[in-house]
Amino acid sequence: MRTKSLKKNKINVVTLGCSKNVYDSEVLMGQLRANGKDVAHEEEGNIVVINTCGFIDNAKEESVNTILDFVKKKEAGVVDKVFVTGCLSERYKPDLEKEIPNVDAYFGTSDLPALLKVLKADYKHELLGERLLTTPKSYAYLKIAEGCDRPCSFCAIPLMRGKHRSKPIEELVAETTQLARDGVKEVILIAQDLTYYGLDLYKKRDLAKLLRALVKVEGIEWIRLHYAFPSGFPLDVLEVMREEPKVCNYIDIPLQHISDPILKSMRRGTTKEKTDSLLKKFRQMVPGIAIRTTLIVGYPGETEQDFQILKEWVGETRFDRLGCFTYSHEENTHAFMLEDDVSEETKKDRANQIMEIQSQISWELNQQKVGGVLRCLIDRKEGAYFVGRTEIDSPDVDNEVLIDASDYYMKTGDFVDVEIIEATDYDLYGKPA
Numbered sequence: 155m156r157t158k159s160l161k162k163n164k165i166n167v168v169t170l171g172c173s174k175n176v177y178d179s180e181v182l183m184g185q186l187r188a189n190g191k192d193v194a195h196e197e198e199g200n201i202v203v204i205n206t207c208g209f210i211d212n213a214k215e216e217s218v219n220t221i222l223d224f225v226k227k228k229e230a231g232v233v234d235k236v237f238v239t240g241c242l243s244e245r246y247k248p249d250l251e252k253e254i255p256n257v258d259a260y261f262g263t264s265d266l267p268a269l270l271k272v273l274k275a276d277y278k279h280e281l282l283g284e285r286l287l288t289t290p291k292s293y294a295y296l297k298i299a300e301g302c303d304r305p306c307s308f309c310a311i312p313l314m315r316g317k318h319r320s321k322p323i324e325e326l327v328a329e330t331t332q333l334a335r336d337g338v339k340e341v342i343l344i345a346q347d348l349t350y351y352g353l354d355l356y357k358k359r360d361l362a363k364l365l366r367a368l369v370k371v372e373g374i375e376w377i378r379l380h381y382a383f384p385s386g387f388p389l390d391v392l393e394v395m396r397e398e399p400k401v402c403n404y405i406d407i408p409l410q411h412i413s414d415p416i417l418k419s420m421r422r423g424t425t426k427e428k429t430d431s432l433l434k435k436f437r438q439m440v441p442g443i444a445i446r447t448t449l450i451v452g453y454p455g456e457t458e459q460d461f462q463i464l465k466e467w468v469g470e471t472r473f474d475r476l477g478c479f480t481y482s483h484e485e486n487t488h489a490f491m492l493e494d495d496v497s498e499e500t501k502k503d504r505a506n507q508i509m510e511i512q513s514q515i516s517w518e519l520n521q522q523k524v525g526g527v528l529r530c531l532i533d534r535k536e537g538a539y540f541v542g543r544t545e546i547d548s549p550d551v552d553n554e555v556l557i558d559a560s561d562y563y564m565k566t567g568d569f570v571d572v573e574i575i576e577a578t579d580y581d582l583y584g585k586p587a
């Protein structure tokens with residue numbers, strides 16, 4: 155028996171995966187709102203749009219389970235329509251249509267106009283930078299490019315996102331200006347590869363020029379860089395970081411591994427020697443820079459010796475922030491031709507060993523902050539605490555600064571000088587200075 159539907163013609167957008175998907179969902183919702191549609195993010199609605207991730211096994215599993223959950227709700231009459239978009243849909247559309255036929259329609263990563271059409275909305279080209287933000291009002295993501303031209307053996311992103319396409323500087327400045335008008339204080343620059351920015355449009359790497367344009371936007375106080383590639387890194391970016399107070403002394407540079415045989419098989423275009431030299435330049439040119447990286451363990455052919463080289467290097471390099479993933483054997487990638495010869499148990503054990511080393515490093519670095527005063531951006535109130543971040547912390551992935559809400563009142567979106575009174579591995583506790 156059919157149950158009563160939810161509020162009629164309310165569109166619920168559900169976002170899975172990375173910050174690039176967050177951005178895409180916000181653009182979709184901005185377009186829908188401009189068309190007079192009732193739209194919300196991860197709330198109840200009788201029309202559901204699921205923005206999926208298809209990057210690695212865990213993400214794909216989460217996306218498929220979410221689709222199945224909403225299809226069951228559709229079959230029960232709780233929702234009326236289910237649409238699927240994003241990376242999983244781009245990569246596996248024929249398979250999904252066959253396996254989960256009760257979805258009303260599947261769309262790829264570049265099918266926004268077609269998706270809007272089935273939602274009875276027009277794609278409005280004039281909505282430059284108009285988004286419905288889902289992040290706390292303190293920060294927003296700014297996607298400066300789409301796609302990737304890198305040949306990394308393990309990565310399926312080019313299959314899902316296509317070739318690298320930079321956005322023009324003037325367009326990004328206009329979008330940032332709109333964000334500032336909306337009260338955003340921090341913009342986080344995202345792309346599959348920030349350092350490739352401008353090569354297609356301007357025939358040279360122009361990330362530094364973009365940064366110099368963005369720092370002129372009034373109201374924006376922090377500009378953060380995510381996802382830089384080590385090969386061909388434009389050093390003039392470090393000069394801007396050193397000279398411009400608005401550009402955070404922070405960089406996210408996924409290095410993936412450090413053993414030369416693994417780097418070669420991964421097709422990363424670099425070596426341990428070149429990587430160490432680059433990191434040395436980072437620290438010389440921008441004293442106090444916080445470096446975040448991500449690593450992959452259990453890649454095909456990773457020997458115990460390769461892992462020991464990686465493990466020792468993590469201990470010696472002392473990254474400020476680090477994440478570690480187990481290798482996922484992805485079809486249609488170059489590495490899929492290799493034997494996935496490291497057991498899941500070994501992969502997990504190696505990841506745990508890396509994170510144990512990093513946990514100790516993080517604890518030691520955090521203890522050095524106790525007694526000091528740090529400028530923090532307050533993102534939200536959660537439970538008994540106001541939650542903020544320092545210049546060297548990105549949302550969701552890095553440390554947080556917790557301030558007791560029963561003793562102090564903070565306003566979200568404000569910058570506050572905080573005295574650090576206690577520190578754990580991954581959190582700082584403080585009070586207003």
